[in-house]
Amino acid sequence: MNAIQIYGGKRLQGQTRIQGSKNAVLPILAATLLIDGTCEIENCPNISDVRHMIRLLESMCCKIERQGQTVKVHTGQLSHCDMPSDSVCVMRSSIMLLGALLARIGSVSMQYPGGCVIGSRPIDLHLQGLRKMGVTIEEKEDGFYAETKALVGTYHRLPFVSVGATENLLLAAVLAKGDTIIENAAREPEISALCEFLIKAGAKIEGAGTSRLVIHGVEKLYPITYRIPADRIVAGTYLAACLCSGGEIFLKEAPCIQMQSIIRVAEEMGAILEESKDGLLVICYERRKALSKLQTDSYPGFPTDIQSAFLTALTVADGRSIMEETIFENRFRIVPELQKMGANIQVQKNVVIIDGTERLQGALIQAEELRGGAALVLAGAMADGVTTVTNCHFIERGYEDICFDLQKLGIRCQKIDYPVTDI
Numbered sequence: 001m002n003a004i005q006i007y008g009g010k011r012l013q014g015q016t017r018i019q020g021s022k023n024a025v026l027p028i029l030a031a032t033l034l035i036d037g038t039c040e041i042e043n044c045p046n047i048s049d050v051r052h053m054i055r056l057l058e059s060m061c062c063k064i065e066r067q068g069q070t071v072k073v074h075t076g077q078l079s080h081c082d083m084p085s086d087s088v089c090v091m092r093s094s095i096m097l098l099g100a101l102l103a104r105i106g107s108v109s110m111q112y113p114g115g116c117v118i119g120s121r122p123i124d125l126h127l128q129g130l131r132k133m134g135v136t137i138e139e140k141e142d143g144f145y146a147e148t149k150a151l152v153g154t155y156h157r158l159p160f161v162s163v164g165a166t167e168n169l170l171l172a173a174v175l176a177k178g179d180t181i182i183e184n185a186a187r188e189p190e191i192s193a194l195c196e197f198l199i200k201a202g203a204k205i206e207g208a209g210t211s212r213l214v215i216h217g218v219e220k221l222y223p224i225t226y227r228i229p230a231d232r233i234v235a236g237t238y239l240a241a242c243l244c245s246g247g248e249i250f251l252k253e254a255p256c257i258q259m260q261s262i263i264r265v266a267e268e269m270g271a272i273l274e275e276s277k278d279g280l281l282v283i284c285y286e287r288r289k290a291l292s293k294l295q296t297d298s299y300p301g302f303p304t305d306i307q308s309a310f311l312t313a314l315t316v317a318d319g320r321s322i323m324e325e326t327i328f329e330n331r332f333r334i335v336p337e338l339q340k341m342g343a344n345i346q347v348q349k350n351v352v353i354i355d356g357t358e359r360l361q362g363a364l365i366q367a368e369e370l371r372g373g374a375a376l377v378l379a380g381a382m383a384d385g386v387t388t389v390t391n392c393h394f395i396e397r398g399y400e401d402i403c404f405d406l407q408k409l410g411i412r413c414q415k416i417d418y419p420v421t422d423i
């Protein structure tokens with residue numbers, strides 16, 4: 001089934017559990033390649049990006065077994081491989097395999113990674129950093145061949161914050177000869193989770209969660225069991241659903257500590273939020289307030305991955321809001337779809353001006369990427385009438401079952417087969 005149909009206009013009421021983090025589990029699955037033996041990854045979300053990552057690991061003769069929410073990865077027979085291009089090209093995080101594979105087997109041949117249409121998504125920082133660590137990289141039209149006799153620790157200063165480049169260099173450094181320093185490293189919680197996993201497996205890393213990582217190369221890492229933390233972006237998406245539709249919801253296991261910038265903005269919009277060790281209570285009964293200026297930023301700033309969901313909520317806020325996207329160059333792709341529903345939005349390069357209207361009207365709209373697709377489902381939930389969001393495979397990259405979760409929060413929605421036609 002390729003679409004989601006939503007019967008909108010109702011306030012939210014209910015609770016749902018937040019799944020494990022996509023952006024934490026993907027680099028950690030790549031990190032298992034550094035370990036000879038079997039690692040157990042608990043609370044592993046069953047999403048299509050994880051299924052693609054597992055397929056890539058299996059193409060390298062890893063043995064993978066999923067038992068419920070636990071995935072066991074056995075890398076003992078790791079060997080050279082031709083990674084299936086459809087799995088490499090469907091997601092950005094296939095590039096995470098580069099650093100780990102170079103550390104383990106010394107050479108990699110792969111296509112350029114794929115990912116959402118939200119920006120050009122180059123990998124220049126990844127390749128520059130690896131070259132500095134003793135890797136020769138021959139770039140071709142659709143991919144590259146990378147090889148090293150031995151990875152050597154070195155000093156990196158990233159020119160700007162990059163989550164993926166930080167993760168790739170970290171994975172290359174943990175078994176390298178000597179020390180590696182990464183200045184201006186990304187501080188996202190997903191990187192702290194990766195550091196926690198690697199340290200538990202025997203790596204020597206200082207500065208996790210800060211912008212300066214110091215890695216002392218070690219000889220070997222050891223198999224471990226690790227529990228993936230809850231997904232702060234999924235939790236932020238459902239928090240935004242309450243900002244859109246109003247009501248009262250509880251998000252079980254929401255990682256409140258990692259959501260402070262999202263919580264602050266929601267409070268500015270008039271929501272009442274109560275944080276606890278069990279999760280996050282969200283209450284919205286008054287019409288939401290507009291935001292004079294909201295800017296995305298790297299962590300601990302307001303996350304770009306939540307931008308579309310909050311943009312959607314602001315379409316029915318009381319007044320004019322201005323939002324600036326500072327991380328990706330093309331992340332307002334949902335605007336034309338929201339305009340079909342009656343939203344009043346102007347786009348000026350990387351800034352949107354949103355004039356809040358009373359209500360949106362249900363419509364036939366299409367997802368073009370992961371987080372924008374999820375935001376369109378939220379738009380359908382708050383709109384009058386019926387909304388159909390097509391191309392829901394994009395949403396399944398990062399949400400285990402958005403329909404199930406939103407039904408638990410009181411929204412009437414279902415997956416349907418929609419005739420594949422250009423809209």
Ligand code: EPZ
Pocket residue numbers: 022023026092093116119120121122123124125126127161162163164165186188304305327328329370371398
């Ligand atoms: C990670 O992408 C996340 N993906 C993204 O989440 C997230 O939006 C992003 O970090 C920012 O937080 C995963 O973790 C799998 P970056 P990544 O490198 O690593 C530019 C989602 O919806 N750049 O921090 O690709 C890049 O183009 C996804 O879950 C270079 O120019 O993000 C972007 O403009 C979407 N050269 C900026 O840096 C490089 O070599 C930040 O990108 C690398 C990045």
